[in-house]
Amino acid sequence: MPTSIVHRTASISKRVDKGKTCPACLRPLAQCICGTTVAFAPAVRILILQHPQERYKLLSSAMLAHLALKGSVLRVGLSWKNLAHALGEEADAEKWAVLFLKGIKEPSRKIEMFSPKNRLLPITSHFSGIIVIDGSWKQAKATWWRNPWLLKLNRITLNPDHPSLRGQSKRHGLATIEAIALALDCLGENVATGASLRKQYEELIVRPNAALVRRQSRVPARRRKFRGAAPASSPTPTVGRPISSPP
Ligand SMILES: [Zn+2]
Secondary structure (H helix, E strand, O other): OOOOOOOOOHHHHHHHHOOOEOOOOOOEHHHOOOOOOOOEOOOOEEEEEEOHHHOOOOOOOHHHHHHHEOOOEEEEOOOOOOHHHHHOOOOOHHHEEEEEOOOOOOOOOOEEEEOOOOOEEOOOOOOOEEEEEEOOHHHHHHHHHHOHHHHHOEEEEEOOOOOOOOOOOOOOOOOHHHHHHHHHHHOOOOHHHHHHHHHHHHHHHHHHHHHHHHHHHHOOOOOOOOOOOEOEOOOOEOOOOOOEOOO
């Protein structure tokens, strides 16, 4: 199991012991992604805060993103005292931003950045790390409110110009890994990184579970549970499905 994952609960051990789940990536053995991911090392660090109930979701992309992005950290839990606690090391909070989906003021833009006081920041702003909340909209909102230190961070909002590979309850909803890919694209990372993240998500998770994706896409949005995360802005998360996090 990746060392950045700190939780090994009884429920996980039970599934692993029964031989149904890979102990490292926590996916069904037939869909184990260990050793099959292509990893990249973006300049910006990625911290994924995953709601505990998301760990075994077949369409969850948080673990794949973690394995494919060197230096990333995946934390499973509900609350942390501050950024350093969540990250597991000291960090300058002023250089970090939380990712969320809503809040684009200029529709023609793919990305906008805001200060903690909601001031629009120049697109050239540099961040050393991005936080992405992985969970349903409801879960992401809960994570947001349980971690008031998130409100003191910069925020990044995304305006995807392409639909998610999986059904989303929100028009602009994205899977966590898709949101990370778009953010990296917009922040100037090599486009090959974002393209590969999307491709790996499609080939390793979406395609093997195509029937589930089709089934979920048929469920009316108001009845569908959200997963993904999204970050937020003012106090309301925005989570996309899997993206990350809330305000
Ligand atoms: Zn595995």
